Every structure is written in C-alpha cells, then in structure tokens.
Amino acid sequence: MEQLQIYFDKLLRETSVSFHRYMYNVIDWDARMLGIVGPRGVGKTTLVLQHIKEQLPRKEALYVTAEDLYFSTHHLVDLADTFARSGGHYLFIDEIHKYKDWSRELKLIYDYHAELHVVFTGSSVLDIIEGLSDLSRRTLMYQMQGLSFREYLMLFHHIELPVYTLEAILAHQVELPLGFLPMQYFPDYLSRGYYPFSASDDNYSEYIRQIVSVTLENDIPQYAELTVSTARKLKQLLGIIVQSAPFKPNFTSLGSQIGVSRNNVSDLCAYIEKAGLIAQLRDATKGVLGLGKVEKVYLDNPTLMYAIGQSHAEIGNVRETFFFNQMRICHGVSASPVSDFLVDERYTFEVGGRSKKQRQIQGLPNAYVVKDDIETGFTNVIPLWNFGLMY
Numbered sequence: 001m002e003q004l005q006i007y008f009d010k011l012l013r014e015t016s017v018s019f020h021r022y023m024y025n026v027i028d029w030d031a032r033m034l035g036i037v038g039p040r041g042v043g044k045t046t047l048v049l050q051h052i053k054e055q056l057p058r059k060e061a062l063y064v065t066a067e068d069l070y071f072s073t074h075h076l077v078d079l080a081d082t083f084a085r086s087g088g089h090y091l092f093i094d095e096i097h098k099y100k101d102w103s104r105e106l107k108l109i110y111d112y113h114a115e116l117h118v119v120f121t122g123s124s125v126l127d128i129i130e131g132l133s134d135l136s137r138r139t140l141m142y143q144m145q146g147l148s149f150r151e152y153l154m155l156f157h158h159i160e161l162p163v164y165t166l167e168a169i170l171a172h173q174v175e176l177p178l179g180f181l182p183m184q185y186f187p188d189y190l191s192r193g194y195y196p197f198s199a200s201d202d203n204y205s206e207y208i209r210q211i212v213s214v215t216l217e218n219d220i221p222q223y224a225e226l227t228v229s230t231a232r233k234l235k236q237l238l239g240i241i242v243q244s245a246p247f248k249p250n251f252t253s254l255g256s257q258i259g260v261s262r263n264n265v266s267d268l269c270a271y272i273e274k275a276g277l278i279a280q281l282r283d284a285t286k287g288v289l290g291l292g293k294v295e296k297v298y299l300d301n302p303t304l305m306y307a308i309g310q311s312h313a314e315i316g317n318v319r320e321t322f323f324f325n326q327m328r329i330c331h332g333v334s335a336s337p338v339s340d341f342l343v344d345e346r347y348t349f350e351v352g353g354r355s356k357k358q359r360q361i362q363g364l365p366n367a368y369v370v371k372d373d374i375e376t377g378f379t380n381v382i383p384l385w386n387f388g389l390m391y
Contacts, residue, residue, distance in 0.1 A: 001082060004070055008063045015049040019155045021196075022163075022391040023047060023144050029055070031140040033110050033118045035096075037126050038144035039276025039300070040211045040219075043196045044121040047144070048092050061090040066099035076105040077112075084113050096120040097223060103135055110138045123219045125274045145276070146194040146301060148326060149388020153185060156193070156200065164389045166331060166343070170368065172377050174386050182375055186385045190318055194303035194325075208307035212238070212277060220271045230268075233258045237268050241278055242309045246298040246317055269297065276300050279324055284334040284342050295335035301325045316352065319372050319384055323351050326387045338364065351384065 021043050027034065029051060036044050052061050062083050064070070070079075076099060083091055091109075096102045102120075109118055124143070153159040164174055176182070198204035216238065221231035236258040241247075251265040260268070272278050279300050282292035298321050299305045305313040305321060320340060327333050327343060336342040339350045339360050348367040350360050354374055361367035371377075372384040 001070075001079070004062065004064050004068065007068075011049055011063065012053050012058075015046060015053055017050050017054055019151075020050060021047055021144070022148065022151060023142060024050065027051075027142055028140060029117075029119075031117070032114070033106065033135075033138050034120075034140040034142065035126070035135075036119070036121045036142045036144055037124050039124055039146070040215060041195045041197065041208070042144055042146045042276075044144055045094050046196070048094070048119055048121060052090070052092065056090050060088055061092070062088055063092040063094065065094040066097070066102070067095050071099060076102070077108050080109045080113055080116060080118075084116055089115060090117050091119070093118070093120040095122065097122040097126055097219065107135060107138065110135075123215070123223070124276050125220055125223045125271060127274070145325075145329060146303070147189075147196060148329075148391050149186065149189050149193070149385060150391070152189045152193040152388075155196065157185060159185075161389055163391060164386070166327075166347075166390065169382060169386045169389070170347070172382075174376075174383075174389065176375070182383070182385045183373065186388075189388070190302040190322060191306045191313075192303055194301045198303055198307075205307040208304065212304075212308060215275045215277060216272075220275055224267075224271050230260070230264075233260055233264075234268055234272065237265065238272060238277060241272075241297055242299065243312055244297075245278070245305075245309075245312075246281075246296045246320060249294055249297050266294075269294075273300075277304065279321075279328070281324060281333070281335050281341075284337070284345055292334065298324055315372075319353070319370075320351050323349065323370060323384065323387055326390060329391050339367070 024047060036047065038044055049063065052063060076093065080091060106118065106120065109116065147155065150161050150163065153161060159177065159180060192198045192204055195208065197207065216234045220234060237254065240254060240257060251262045255262045255265045269278065269280060273280050277300055279298045280294045281296040281298065283295050285292045299309060302318045302322050305318055323341065324333055331343050334342045336348050339348050341349045343349060346366055348361055348364050349370050350356065351370045353372050356369055356371050358369055361369065368380045368382050370382050370384050374383050377383050
C-alpha cells in the first residue's frame with residue numbers, strides 16, 4: 001500500500017494541468033462509480049490524474065493501475081477495504097481490463113462501500129463482454145476518443161478556438177482568429193495529430209504501431225476470450241483493411257482470405273471497431289443505432305492511416321475518414337444512398353477536395369459539399385477543417 005502511494009505521488013507531480021481534454025468538464029465526477037473507456041493512447045490516464053490533482057484532497061484519494069505487481073498477491077476489494085478504513089473516499093483504478101474478475105470485484109466494492117467514489121479506466125472493448133457481474137445499473141460509462149483539430153491546435157500550437165455546433169458550422173458562423181491560417185496546421189493534424197503524444201514525438205508512428213499490436217495481441221483476445229489461432233486472424237484482417245480502407249466489405253470474401261466463416265469475420269470486425277482501430281459505416285435503416293448493414297469500413301482516424309497505412313493513405317480516403325471520425329462524437333452518421341454521408345438522418349454530405357462538384361447532391365434538401373484546401377465556405381460549401389471544431 002505504501003509503495004502504491006509513493007508511485008501515485010510521483011505521477012501527480014509529473015502531471016501537467018495546462019491542457020484539458022474535451023471530456024474533463026463533461027464527466028459527472030460525483031457519481032459513485034464511473035468508467036472511462038477508449039482506445040489506447042487517447043489520454044485517459046492523464047485525464048483522471050488531472051482531476052485528482054486539481055479537485056480532490058490528496059489524503060482522500062488513491063490512484064492505482066491494475067497492472068501493478070501489487071495485484072499479483074492482493075485483491076482490489078481488499079485494497080478498497082484498507083483504503084476506506086484509512087479515511088479514503090476517491091479510488092481510481094487505471095487499466096482495469098488488466099485485472100481478472102474486475103467486474104465482480106467492482107460490484108462488491110460498490111455494494112460494500114457506499115462512502116467510496118470509484119473511477120476506473122479501461123480499453124474500449126470492455127463493453128463487448130458481459131463480465132461476471134452486471135454493472136450497468138451501478139456504473140456511469142463514458143467513451144473517449146482522440147484529439148479533435150480544435151484540441152490539437154490548443155495543445156500543440158496554443159491557438160484557442162471555441163467549440164461549434166453542427167448547425168453553427170453549416171450557417172458559416174466559424175470565426176478565424178486574427179492571423180490564423182488553418183491550412184498551415186490541418187495537414188499536420190491529419191497525419192500526426194489525433195493522439196495526444198503524437199505531434200510532439202518523432203517516434204509517434206512506432207508508438208502507434210505498438211498500440212495496435214498490444215490491442216490485437218492482448219486486449220481483444222483477453223476480453224473476447226479468443227483462441228490463439230483466432231487471435232492471429234485479427235492481425236490478418238486488419239492488414240487487409242489497411243490496404244483497402246475505405247471499402248465496401250464482402251464478409252464472405254474476407255473470411256476466405258483469413259480462413260474463418262462469414263459470421264466470424266463480422267464478429268472480429270466488431271471487436272476491432274470497439275478497440276478503436278476501425279470504424280464501420282452502416283446504412284441509414286438502423287445506422288444511428290449501430291445495427292444497420294455495414295456499407296463501408298474505414299480505419300478509425302487519419303493519423304492511424306498514416307502510421308500503419310503509409311502508402312495507402314490516399315488523400316481522398318483521409319478526408320472521408322476525418323469527417324466520419326469527428327462527426328460521430330456528437331451525431332449519428334450513416335451511409336447516404338446518393339452521396340458519402342447522412343448525418344442524423346437529415347443532412348447529406350459529399351466530401352472532397354477544392355474541385356469537388358455539386359452533381360451528386362443536386363436538388364437534395366439539407367445537402368452540403370465539404371471541401372478540403374479552403375479556409376472559408378459559402379452557400380452550401382463547408383470547409384473540411386471546420387468539422388474538427390465540434391468537441
């Protein structure tokens with residue numbers, strides 16, 4: 001316990017509070033138990049350490065990581081008992097997915113210690129299995145994703161822009177700060193700006209590839225309880241997607257390429273999507289609910305495309321990937337039967353470069369052309385970079 005406190009103090013000293021992610025003021029930190037899940041590398045650990053450092057009495061808080069060797073001989077529920085008896089009120093457990101039977105023990109902590117506020121973080125794939133106990137009625141869950149273009153500008157270039165709603169963007173209400181030229185920064189954001197560490201580290205591509213490997217080799221197989229042979233198929237499948245995305249999937253063909261059934265391909269894609277490595281665009285029938293037919297498969301974000309796709313990161317695909325990635329955080333995005341995207345089953349968007357024409361959306365209500373390489377829009381033409389200001 002003493003060693004855990006020493007490690008916690010060290011982390012707090014090293015935690016910067018100069019920049020906060022979009023989730024910082026969204027989370028209901030007063031909830032008795034809450035979970036923050038998201039892909040590796042998006043800043044979940046920093047988020048909770050900032051909250052502790054700025055908002056909580058140090059003596060009443062404890063941060064631990066479930067990877068710590070302490071848990072090779074101790075149980076989470078025992079730690080909670082000891083912490084509560086010593087006057088603790090705020091327990092933070094990072095990397096909860098590294099702890100066996102995490103669900104059952106969190107339930108016991110919730111039921112036995114009404115005086116404790118528990119926050120845990122973990123992989124996005126946590127919700128693809130039921131766990132050993134039902135936490136749904138006890139836990140408030142938040143999903144976190146990587147940096148928006150707005151956050152990237154603030155973190156790495158100290159340029160502050162407000163959050164804009166979709167309606168404000170479509171009404172051309174985005175105001176550029178004096179002297180700000182968005183196209184000086186937007187290409188760099190696309191290639192290396194999605195993860196909080198990437199734009200400041202020349203080794204970012206290698207770090208991202210390591211994140212992908214750990215996710216495919218450890219995270220997904222552990223929670224989906226995959227066999228070793230099936231787990232290997234995840235890498236094969238992602239490799240095919242990297243070379244082709246975005247593409248309309250043929251699950252039967254994909255299955256024959258990696259040696260699994262059509263239904264298994266669908267399941268594996270769902271796991272990879274939950275882990276934040278791909279995004280599946282579904283039709284509008286039940287697309288907002290995430291239950292519709294998959295029309296296209298994308299890599300999750302442009303930075304991932306450049307890091308692991310490299311020569312396959314064609315600019316037209318990058319533009320669509322960015323739009324889908326940023327828009328989905330606040331809106332339902334599905335495939336349009338006539339264009340690229342249908343948003344909230346109301347707005348139609350065609351995404352392209354400066355020379356993109358209106359032909360595909362001619363005569364449609366609430367239809368917009370989204371163009372890259374322009375700073376400001378007019379009528380139904382919207383700059384692509386504007387959609388990076390929504391969170």
